[in-house]
Amino acid sequence: GAGVSQSPSNKVTEKGKDVELRCDPISGHTALYWYRQSLGQGLEFLIYFQGNSAPDKSGLPSDRFSAERTGGSVSTLTIQRTQQEDSAVYLCASSGDSADTQYFGPGTRLTVL
Amino acid sequence: QKEVEQNSGPLSVPEGAIASLNCTYSDRVSQSFFWYRQYSGKSPELIMSIYSNGDKEDGRFTAQLNKASQYVSLLIRDSQPSDSATYLCAVNQGGSYIPTFGRGTSLIVHP
Numbered sequence: 001g002a003g004v005s006q007s008p009s010n011k012v013t014e015k016g017k018d019v020e021l022r023c024d025p026i027s028g029h030t031a032l033y034w035y036r037q038s039l040g041q042g043l044e045f046l047i048y049f050q051g052n053s054a055p056d057k058s059g060l061p062s063d064r065f066s067a068e069r070t071g072g073s074v075s076t077l078t079i080q081r082t083q084q085e086d087s088a089v090y091l092c093a094s095s096g097d098s099a100d101t102q103y104f105g106p107g108t109r110l111t112v113l
Numbered sequence: 114q115k116e117v118e119q120n121s122g123p124l125s126v127p128e129g130a131i132a133s134l135n136c137t138y139s140d141r142v143s144q145s146f147f148w149y150r151q152y153s154g155k156s157p158e159l160i161m162s163i164y165s166n167g168d169k170e171d172g173r174f175t176a177q178l179n180k181a182s183q184y185v186s187l188l189i190r191d192s193q194p195s196d197s198a199t200y201l202c203a204v205n206q207g208g209s210y211i212p213t214f215g216r217g218t219s220l221i222v223h224p
Contacts, residue, residue: 031210033211041216042214042215042216043157043201043219048210048211056210059211070147091156100145101147102147102203104157104158105223106155107156
């Protein structure tokens with residue numbers, strides 16, 4: 001079956017612009033995670049959605065970052081007024097159970113000039 | 114602060130040898146443990162999951178969990194150059210639904 005998909009695969013933007021990153025999880029997966037991975041670094045947790053519960057936003061680095069998940073499926077991560085330090089690969093993962101295996105999408109590489 | 118520690122490496126082993134990757138974690142109340150493989154420029158993919166003390170084998174891979182000593186390891190037998198990648202350890206600590214990832218160990222298998 002289809003895996004986790006993300007779009008765009010690459011995004012180049014200018015400092016100060018807003019960007020939206022999209023994630024389509026595996027059908028039926030109730031848990032969805034966003035991570036950020038900078039070059040040579042580990043995975044930095046950003047936000048977690050589980051079903052219809054309020055999301056866990058504890059990893060968002062600033063109020064410029066926000067995310068939503070519509071209808072318990074597709075999620076959008078929005079970064080407002082992008083900064084150069086936002087440049088990274090943004091990974092989305094979904095899971096069929098909150099403690100179960102995470103399946104990662106291919107990521108969106110964001111470059112802020 | 115919940116920590117998951119891995120040696121960054123690189124760990125270099127000859128083809129055919131056993132590669133041993135280690136991971137320690139700080140929270141004793143941890144329930145789920147995962148090893149992911151990440152090729153350069155790609156996203157992580159699951160290699161093994163383990164939930165109980167002891168060994169779990171899957172093909173050339175064996176995960177070992179010791180909750181008393183708070184470590185989990187991954188053994189790769191008959192290592193191949195295609196195993197060259199970064200291996201990430203992830204732990205669901207303290208009942209959290211959000212796994213903590215280590216920074217990963219870079220493995221190089223040379224012919």
